[in-house]
Amino acid sequence: MQWRRSVIILVPFSFVLAVAAEGEIPVKTMTYAQAKQRVADRKLPEFWVGSVTGLADRFAKLQRGEVKTIAETPGGRPIHLVSFGEREQVRHRANFNSAVGAREPSAYLDKAARRKPVVLLIGPVHGHETEALTGLCNLISIMDTGRDLRGKDRTPLRRLGEQCRLLIIPAGNPDGIARFEPRALHGMGLADVRFWGQGTWADDTLCGWPQCKRQHPMKGENTGFLGCYFDDAGVNPMHDEFFAPLGPEAPAILAVARTEGPDLATSLHSHESAPTVLRPAYTTTEQQQAVRSLAEEYYALLEQRGLPHGGLPAVRAEGGEHPAPFNLTSAVYHVSGATSFTFECPHGIVSEKACQVSLEQILEIQLALYESMMRYALQKKAATE
Ligand SMILES: [Zn+2]
Numbered sequence: 001m002q003w004r005r006s007v008i009i010l011v012p013f014s015f016v017l018a019v020a021a022e023g024e025i026p027v028k029t030m031t032y033a034q035a036k037q038r039v040a041d042r043k044l045p046e047f048w049v050g051s052v053t054g055l056a057d058r059f060a061k062l063q064r065g066e067v068k069t070i071a072e073t074p075g076g077r078p079i080h081l082v083s084f085g086e087r088e089q090v091r092h093r094a095n096f097n098s099a100v101g102a103r104e105p106s107a108y109l110d111k112a113a114r115r116k117p118v119v120l121l122i123g124p125v126h127g128h129e130t131e132a133l134t135g136l137c138n139l140i141s142i143m144d145t146g147r148d149l150r151g152k153d154r155t156p157l158r159r160l161g162e163q164c165r166l167l168i169i170p171a172g173n174p175d176g177i178a179r180f181e182p183r184a185l186h187g188m189g190l191a192d193v194r195f196w197g198q199g200t201w202a203d204d205t206l207c208g209w210p211q212c213k214r215q216h217p218m219k220g221e222n223t224g225f226l227g228c229y230f231d232d233a234g235v236n237p238m239h240d241e242f243f244a245p246l247g248p249e250a251p252a253i254l255a256v257a258r259t260e261g262p263d264l265a266t267s268l269h270s271h272e273s274a275p276t277v278l279r280p281a282y283t284t285t286e287q288q289q290a291v292r293s294l295a296e297e298y299y300a301l302l303e304q305r306g307l308p309h310g311g312l313p314a315v316r317a318e319g320g321e322h323p324a325p326f327n328l329t330s331a332v333y334h335v336s337g338a339t340s341f342t343f344e345c346p347h348g349i350v351s352e353k354a355c356q357v358s359l360e361q362i363l364e365i366q367l368a369l370y371e372s373m374m375r376y377a378l379q380k381k382a383a384t385e
Contacts, residue, residue, distance in 0.1 A: 026190075026191075027189075027190075027191035027194075027206070028205060028206060029200070029203070029204040029205050029206065030191060030194075030195045030200065030204060030206060031204050032225050035192070035195045035196070035225070036181065038188065038189075038191075038192055039181060039182045039188075040187065040188075042187075044183055044184055044359070045150075045359060046149060046150070047134070047138060047148065047149035047150045047359075047363060048130075048134050048183070048184060048359055049130070049133050049134045049137040049138075049149070050130040050133065050134065050177075050180070050182075050183025050184050051130075051177065051178070051180075051183055052077060052171055052174045052177045052178050053178075055080065055137075055170065055171065055174075056078065056080070058137065059080055059082055059140070062082070062140070062144050063144055063145075064084065064143065064144050065082055065083060065084045065140065065143060065144060066082070066083045066084075067080055067081070067082050068080070068081045068083075069081075070169070070252040070253075070255070070256060071248040071249065071251070071252035072248065073173070073174050073175045073231050073232065073247075073248060073249065074175060074231050074232040074233035074235075074247065074248070075174070075175040075178065075231065075232035077174035077175060077178065078174070079169065079171065079172070079174060079248075079249060079252055080169065080170060080171070081167060081168070081169055081256055082140050082168045082169075082170060083165065083166060083167050083168065084143045084161060084162075084165070084166040084168075085116055085161075085162070085164060085165035085166060086165065087165065087260070088113075088114045088115060088116065088165070090109055090110040090111070090113045090114055091106075091109075091110040091113065092108065092109050092110075093107045093108075094107045094108055095108060095258075095335075096108040096258070096261075096334065096335055096336060096337050097334065099337075100337075105337055108261065108336075108337060109261035109337075111261060111263060111337075112384055114165075116163060116164050116165050116381070117163075117164050117165070117263045117264065117377035117378060117380065117381045118164065118165045118167065118260055118261065118262040118263050118264075118377075119164050119165070119166055119167065119262060119263065119264050119265070119370075119373055119374060119377050120167045120169075120256065120257060120260065120262035120264070120265035120266070120332070120338065121136060121139070121166070121167065121168045121169070121265075121266060121268065121370065121373075122169050122172050122253055122265065122266060122267045122268060122328075122332075123136045123168070123169050123170045123171050123172050123268055124171060124172055124173060124176070124177060124268060124269070124270075125172035125173045125176075125236075125237040125238050125249060125250075125253075125267065125269075125328065126173065126176060126197065126228060126229050126236075126238070126269060126270075127173050127174075127175070127176020127177040127178070127179055127180045127228030127229070128176070128180045128182075128185060128193070128196040128197045128227075128228040128229075128270075129197075129228075129268070129269050129270035129345075129347075130177065130180065130183060130184055130270075131184075131268075131270045131345040131346075131347065131362050131365075131366060132268030132269070132270070132343075132345065132366060133170055133171055133177065134362070134363060134366065135268070135345075135362075135363060135365075135366025135367060135369075135370070136168050136170040136268070136366075137149065137170055138363060138366070138367065139157075139161070139166075139168065139366075139367065139370055140168060140170065142154040142157055142158050142161070142367075143158055143161050143162075143166065146158050148363070148367070150360075150363075154367070157367060157370070157371055157374075160371060160374040160375065160378070161370075161374060163374070163378055164374050164377060164378065165260075167256060167260055167262060169253060169256065172237060172249060172253060172267070173228075173230075173231055173237050173249055175230075175231040175232040176227075176228040176229060176230060176231060177228065179196075179226065179228050180196055180228045181196075182196060184347075184359065185270075185347040185348070185349055186347060186348040186349070186359055186362070187348065187349070187350060188347075188349055188350065189349060189350055189351060190272065190349060190351045190354075191206065192349070193272070193347065193349060194206040194207070194208055194209070195225065195227075196227065196228050197209070197212075197227050197228055197229055198211075198212035198227040198229055199212065199218065199223070199224065199225045199226050199227025199228075199229070199230070200223075200224035200225045200227075201222055201223060201224050202221060202222050202223060202224050203224070204224055205224075207227065212227060212229060212236075213236070213239060216234075216235070216236060216239060216246075217230070217233055217234035217235050217246055217247075218230050218234035218235075218236070219233065219234035231247050231249060233246075233247060235247030235249070237249035237250040237253070237328060238250075238267070238327050238328045239325065239327060239328075240328070242254070242326075242328075242331045250328055250331070253328065253332075254328075254331055254332065254335050257332045257335050257336040257338060258335040258336055260336070261336050261337065261338070262336055262338040263338060263339065263377050263380065263381070264294075264338060264339050264340075264373055264376065264377045264380075265329075265332045265333075265336070265338040265339070265340040265341075266329075266340070266341055266342070266343050266369070266373065267328055267329045267332070267340075267341075267342050267343070268343050268345070268366075269342060269343060269344050269345070270344060270345045270346065270347050271344040271345075271346070271347070272346070272347065272349055272351060272353060272354045272355070273310055273344070273346060273353065273354070273355050274308040274309050274310040274346060274355040275302060275307070275308065275309050275310060275343070275344070275345055275346060275355075275365050275369070276309070276310030276311065276343070276344045277291060277292075277294065277295035277298065277310075277312075277313055277341055277342075277343055278313055278329075278341060278342040278343070278344065279291065279292075279313035279314050279315070279316070279324075279341075280313075280329050280330060280333060280339075280340050280341045280342070281318060281323075281324035281325070281326065281327070281329075281330055282318060282324070282326045282330040282333075282334075283330060283333045283334075283340065285315050285316075285317075287333060287339055287340075288313065288314075288315040288316070289315050290339045291313055291339060291340075291341040292312055292313050292314075292315055293376075294339070294341070294372065294373065294376045295312050295313055295341075296312065297372050297375065297376060298368065298369060298372035298373075299312070301368050301371065301372055302365065302368055305364065305368060307357075307361060307364060307365055307368065308346075308355050308357070310344075313341070327342075329341060329342045343369060345362060345365055345366060345369075346362065346365070348361075348362060
């Protein structure tokens with residue numbers, strides 16, 4: 001409460017005006033100086049992790065869990081993998097797609113022979129979506145100490161986590177996160193999401209979504225401020241060229257998936273609306289149904305806790321005028337057989353359609369997702385034994 005009061009006092013008047021005006025006239029251009037001016041002079045709470053500064057020190061202090069650097073970004077920043085629970089060695093004879101072709105998926109990895117389910121949590125590959133960096137750093141604290149970064153006891157969630165092997169990549173795109181100066185979009189407007197997220201062209205026009213995907217990598221004379229979607233070389237890891245990689249982030253994430261063979265995986269993102277589980281494109285209908293079932297359980301948990309949620313993901317074939325892209329989430333399934341999905345968390349921005357949530361509620365939305373994933377993975381494991 002202390003923090004919220006200080007925000008109200010410190011938000012500059014120009015910022016309030018700019019946000020209020022947005023509903024009527026959409027902001028089309030923004031300079032870096034203007035974007036900086038719109039960032040409220042606020043103190044984010046201690047539990048909020050909106051930066052890559054200090055992450056390595058934070059992980060070096062862990063008493064439990066294993067920390068590995070799995071790649072270095074074009075900006076020279078490490079990508080960490082933090083894992084909890086022993087890795088179980090099981091039979092591996094073929095890569096996943098060959099095993100599927102063999103009509104024996106277990107030839108890839110004998111997942112049924114493992115005692116514990118394996119859950120992969122992929123933190124923001126879009127640098128302005130720090131809701132998941134906060135969520136995952138809190139989960140790491142819970143697995144290490146039993147408490148979240150607010151000091152709240154989370155023993156039940158830790159006990160669930162101890163029954164799984166957890167693979168946590170807290171920051172999927174450290175370059176993008178490092179470029180994200182506001183640390184949180186909470187309380188800001190749609191134009192701020194566009195500036196920091198997708199960036200601008202050389203004439204200060206906001207790139208916007210999905211137009212920001214019409215040039216990839218995002219580099220060259222026509223580009224302005226590089227949005228946090230991208231690493232320092234202009235690569236958006238969600239849409240890397242998976243068969244001939246452009247950047248180091250997506251291949252490192254996929255290497256974790258391929259070698260560990262998770263049962264369940266998610267790529268964590270954020271948007272304007274309520275918490276939503278998305279349909280995993282280019283996966284089997286059975287996989288899509290599994291994601292829908294998990295979403296049903298997750299949404300029920302959110303309702304029980306008085307938290308909002310979006311609609312259920314459909315189960316359908318690909319196609320239509322604008323077919324879904326084969327993205328990082330699809331690729332995770334195709335290298336590891338994991339039930340894989342994209343999650344979108346609310347930023348808590350100020351707009352007509354935005355889902356209104358506090359920073360504390362954002363943390364609860366994240367932790368409830370991890371809890372639902374662990375429960376789902378454990379149920380599935382129990383059902384196959
Ligand atoms: Zn995203």
